[in-house]
Amino acid sequence: MGRNALVTGASSGIGRALSERLARDGYHVVLCARRAEPLRDVLRAIEAAGGSASVEVMDVADVERTVNRIREIDRSLPGGIDLVIANAGVGERKGHVSYAWEALADACHVNFTAATATLTAVLPEMVTRGRGHIVGISSLASFGPLPKSAAYCAAKAGLSMLLDCLRLDVEASGVKVTAVHVGFVKTPMTEKATHPMPQLMSAEYAADHIVRALAKGPATVDFPQPLAAVTWAAGRLPRGVRDLLQRGLARVR
Ligand SMILES: NC(=O)c1ccc[n+]([C@@H]2O[C@H](COP(=O)([O-])OP(=O)(O)OC[C@H]3O[C@@H](n4cnc5c(N)ncnc54)[C@H](OP(=O)(O)O)[C@@H]3O)[C@@H](O)[C@H]2O)c1
Numbered sequence: 001m002g003r004n005a006l007v008t009g010a011s012s013g014i015g016r017a018l019s020e021r022l023a024r025d026g027y028h029v030v031l032c033a034r035r036a037e038p039l040r041d042v043l044r045a046i047e048a049a050g051g052s053a054s055v056e057v058m059d060v061a062d063v064e065r066t067v068n069r070i071r072e073i074d075r076s077l078p079g080g081i082d083l084v085i086a087n088a089g090v091g092e093r094k095g096h097v098s099y100a101w102e103a104l105a106d107a108c109h110v111n112f113t114a115a116t117a118t119l120t121a122v123l124p125e126m127v128t129r130g131r132g133h134i135v136g137i138s139s140l141a142s143f144g145p146l147p148k149s150a151a152y153c154a155a156k157a158g159l160s161m162l163l164d165c166l167r168l169d170v171e172a173s174g175v176k177v178t179a180v181h182v183g184f185v186k187t188p189m190t191e192k193a194t195h196p197m198p199q200l201m202s203a204e205y206a207a208d209h210i211v212r213a214l215a216k217g218p219a220t221v222d223f224p225q226p227l228a229a230v231t232w233a234a235g236r237l238p239r240g241v242r243d244l245l246q247r248g249l250a251r252v253r
Contacts, residue, residue, distance in 0.1 A: 004077045009137075012038060028053065060114035066118060067117050098148040209224075
């Protein structure tokens, strides 16, 4: 019986690269996102390389529909879904001051609520089967506050905490739970960024690193080093020192 993976945000960037990498490993990949044509491009690329995938046009922000559809997909695939990767994500919406609700709403909803819905849709079924793996693509931005990124940092920190808690709830069943804390990746999300992006990596490099690491079912995948270690330590500095550093950062963001 083949293994089945479901990846949200598969139409672009890290999600596309993860989908292609998983298909090379033999997974049938359910490619989920809102835009059909880019998803079909990914499908064509996977099939041309000899892999197997299917397209699911889905807006994860519609959480009820997302949960129901993921459950249907789980029932329709032989053996069910083995791996769910909640990767779909957005940054703060531009064109508003960074602390206005209009700037924050999507990043809160898609990055936390919709990711939670995606990750838990078939978690009870996985627990019953005694196998499965849920993975949230969080960020090094979850390690501490950043200027002009309130919703993004908060939603990713919430996602990481959610995964840490869920892991405790299901670990005895054999289901694995992983939070991926990734640094800067060259994708449409970062292409217009003007701030420094140390250790910027390609989506293909990031996907390869993530998929290799997931094989062991770790609680977290934190990379690239040393940026991950420095960011983690910076988030734990005394607040006064951290604020001084962040004010410097605010000038370049
Ligand atoms: N790039 C980085 O430096 C970086 C660093 C740390 C973490 N991350 C995280 O990595 C993940 C992927 O980001 P990326 O850099 O690859 O960005 P990206 O190229 O902009 O891709 C974002 C993906 O999310 C999908 N998406 C957004 N809203 C959606 C919705 N409502 N329903 C379904 N799909 C939706 C998009 O597809 P459609 O538009 O077709 O729906 C797209 O496939 C995000 O969670 C991001 O926060 C990125």
